[in-house]
Amino acid sequence: MANYLITIIGPTAIGKTALSIELARHFKCDILSCDSRQFFKEMTIGTAVPLEAELAAAPHHFIQHISVFDPYTVGDFEREAITKLDELFAKNNVQIMVGGSGLYVDAILKGFDDF
Numbered sequence: 001m002a003n004y005l006i007t008i009i010g011p012t013a014i015g016k017t018a019l020s021i022e023l024a025r026h027f028k029c030d031i032l033s034c035d036s037r038q039f040f041k042e043m044t045i046g047t048a049v050p051l052e053a054e055l056a057a058a059p060h061h062f063i064q065h066i067s068v069f070d071p072y073t074v075g076d077f078e079r080e081a082i083t084k085l086d087e088l089f090a091k092n093n094v095q096i097m098v099g100g101s102g103l104y105v106d107a108i109l110k111g112f113d114d115f
Contacts, residue, residue, distance in 0.1 A: 003089045008098040009034075009105055012048045020098040024058035027094040032081060033062040034108060035099035039077070040068045078107040 006023055008016045020031050033039070037047040041064045049064060061084055066072050085108075088095050097108060106112075 001093050004094045006094065006096045008096065009100060011100055016098050017050050017054055020096050021054060021057045023096055029092045029094050029096060030059040030061060030088050032084065032095065032097045033060065033099050034097050034101055034104040036101040036104050038063050039066055039072065040064065042068045074103055074107050075112055077104055078112045081108055
């Protein structure tokens with residue numbers, strides 16, 4: 001069976017989170033954030049990090065999972081996200097990626113070494 005990665009990309013505050021949660025509920029799948037600012041625990045202002053209720057509505061990954069004081073590159077994200085997607089696709093052939101950081105989106109969709 002083919003795998004499908006629904007990708008929702010755009011600027012802050014256009015409804016990406018609400019749409020991704022609706023789709024995750026429909027497909028019974030997880031949400032991967034590819035927003036480079038939402039990765040960091042300390043960055044809550046200006047990043048539109050999903051609210052606790054939104055995080056509870058569907059499984060999320062890569063939301064406030066690291067500290068700004070820890071080194072973290074797009075290559076790190078690519079490796080971790082591909083590993084996570086492999087795990088998730090083993091359970092459900094539809095997954096969702098949402099965010100607004102083009103470099104991080106391209107790392108997943110095109111491969112870091114290929115764009």
